[in-house]
Amino acid sequence: MKKTTLCLAAVVAGASYVSAQEVSITSTFAWESSYMFRGVQLAEDYFAPSVDISYGGFYTGVWAALPVDHIYDNEVDLYAGYSFPMSDVLSADVGATYYTYPDSQDDFFDSDTNTLEFYGGVAMDVQLSPAVYVYYDVELENLTLETSIGHSFPIDDASSVDVSAHLGWVDLGDDVVIMRGEGEVLESWSDYIYYGAGVSYNYQVNDAVGLSLFANWAASSEDQVDDMTDDNELWFGFSITAGM
DSSP, X not given: OOXXXXXHHHHHHHHTGGGOOSEEEEEEEEEEEEEEETTEEEEEEEEEEXXXXXXXXXXXXXXXXXXXXXXXXXXXXXXXXEEEESSSSEEXXXXXXXXXXXXXXXXXXXXXXXXXXXXXXXXXXXXXXXXXXXXXXXXXXXEEEEEEEEEEEEOSSXXXXXXXXXXXXXXXXXXXXXXXXXXXXXXXXXXXXXXXEEEEEEEEOSSSEEXXXXXXXXXXXXXXXXXXXXXXXXXEEEEEEEEO
């Protein structure tokens, strides 16, 4: 899931929640040529619909990854959190995400594939908008630390170009081992580093509808799963967002 983007948006919203105590509902439909998550390619081109509901500093929503090629499983994530200002320039955000994979289970809440992850982070309303987040998946026992920066360059009243970059570290809890068919260990690791950058062109059609075209690049320090996945990927996509 593109959780970092969601969390950063929640922090920005939380910074002004005192003066915006009203319900906001936002829906997004996106397509991307690759599904990269923390330096790991989980699928090739896919659709990503989502719905987000917020009130003050509270937010909740659902995000899905629906790969075009059915060799990949669908993913549906439920998330909820709370963001709040700590000072004029510092905001905090805490929450949880429940990752589900409907194609590989019969019971929605009783599956070995579903996982629950908690997160917390801080962001600063200063130049480059630096943010730091910590994630912990209680089922997988994975710990992730991620830092990010970004900046928006206005073009006119309706459009902008946004750039961002991130760097993260994942502790997998257990060793990942790659072996030959005869049992020879080729490589093993228990943690890895991932990093990436992105650029997007955003156009606000009206007060309720926005369009975005974007390109992203991501890489990691290890081959993550097998020869079918990529650990160095450049991909692109678009999104349409409507809110009230």
